[in-house]
Amino acid sequence: MDANRPRRFTFLLLNRFTMMPFAAAIEPLRLANRASGRRLYDWRLVGEGGDHATCSNGARIALDTDLSVEPARDETVIVCGGLDVSQAANKPTLAFLRRMARGGAQIGAVCTGAWLLARAGLLDGRRATIHWENHDGFAEAFPKVDLYRSVFVHDGNRVTAAGGTSSIDLMLHLIAEDHGDPLAADVADQLLHTGIRTGQDRQRLSxxxxxxxxxxxxxxxxxxxxxxxxxxxxxxxxxxxxxxxxxxxxxxxxxxxxxxxxxxxxxxxxxxxxxxxxxxxxxxxxxxxxxxxxxxxxxxxxxxxxxxxxxxxxxxxxxx
Structure with a gap:
């Protein structure tokens, strides 16, 4: 990655995606730029049709473009899932993910987005996580995926977060890898996120x-x-x-x-x-x-x- 060029994130918003994991993923990037005084990250929102995506709470989010975008090796694609994620596993969306993976992009997901990655065959033989409510169904449907119950999992060029506020912990982890722990700590302070979790922490309450x-x-x-x-x-x-x-x-x-x-x-x-x-x-x-x-x-x-x-x-x- 060119140190002088912002790292780009592409957020794929599925129909009826969950707002919280998406917001918890994109806000740390904005705050990293603010805390550093530099444009370390930029992002774009994509989805079928390229017009807007509707999340599970009914809010409509304007998209920057459709699924025709070309991949780049220095970008990260994050699938934002939510309700009825299996219905989003259509040919254009799966083809988009496979094309981005072939182009060298890091591929990730938050909430139930991991289901789509697995359906595309992008998690076979990989470690991954998904929201605890979807864990059992996912394990039955995709036995080739090494599924964990942790808050997030980073396995090479695949990253998955379980949902809710776990997106914050994943993004802080990536920010720390890119620019060091002090910047990640500054972002956590801005978010009032006082307990930064690691990939070893489990999702559910004790x-x-x-x-x-x-x-x-x-x-x-x-x-x-x-x-x-x-x-x-x-x-x-x-x-x-x-x-x-x-x-x-x-x-x-x-x-x-x-x-x-x-x-x-x-x-x-x-x-x-x-x-x-x-x-x-x-x-x-x-x-x-x-x-x-x-x-x-x-x-x-x-x-x-x-x-x-x-x-x-x-x-x-x-x-x-």
Whole structure:
């Protein structure tokens, strides 16, 4: 990269992209220019049609150009995803990404944009991340991608951030690589971003924070449950692994979560099942097996009890 020329970012705005990750990616670049007193970065917004892109909150963002732009080796393309990202995986958009990659551009994504990179084959054999809500569906759809649950991942000329404010951490990382930690720290100060996260930090809140209870044994059992959704562990084995009796485990869950371990485990498995139904093309039986249910009928019964609808209706297929 020519040190005297601004580094260019091309933001590909997909239909119904999420505003927060996009804003959190572009603002650090503006602030890096302001803090340094130089134009270190410039950017352009592209998308299908070249007119405007509509984000998930209804706001319309004017685009600079369409997908006919030519690649450059010293630029970074960031795909900004959001809702219904699979619908954006059309031939012109995938062709654009592949052309930019062949031209030597660094390719990245924020929020669900990683789905499009994977669909284009640009993440095969690479490390990547995606928003935790989309993690399970992505893992099932793209087994060749080495998927992580970290805030962002930088693997060679591929960069991905999970969504939300994680874009800030990714951009601070890139700014630090380009121009040093002091400038990145100045930008973080301007953003009031007091806790800069690295690629080692995980996306989600810790289990104690999520459930509102700080109990080491309870958190350990829940972690075991979350790690074993496809092949559920019996309450007796969960209790034994945590160094307590089954009765003690029952009391622990009743006291702090007002439900049995079995009920909590079932809700967790059904939550994963719902994500897979909404985000993948897996069959109902495949979703059932992936979430520890031995038969579609049992899965459908449990799903209806939890959500008031069957898996088939969630898919819009009709019938029970």
């Amino acid at each position: 289990i104690p924070t999520r459930i509102g209870v700080r109990h080491p044994r309870l958190a350990a059992v829940i972690a075991r449950m979350e790690e074993n959704l496809e092949e559920p562990i019996s309450p007796a084995d969960l209790a034994a692994d945590a160094g307590m009796s089954t009765r003690q485990l029952e009391r622990l869950f009743r006291r702090y979560l007002n439900r049995s371990p079995k009920r909590y485990y079932m809700e967790t498995r059904l939550g994963r099942a719902r994500n897979l139904l909404m985000q993948t093309d897996l069959t109902i039986i495949e979703v059932a097996l992936a979430c520890g249910f031995s038969s579609p009928s049992h899965f459908s019964k449990c799903y209806r009890a939890q959500y008031g609808s069957t898996p088939y209706r969630e898919r819009g297929m009709g019938g029970d």
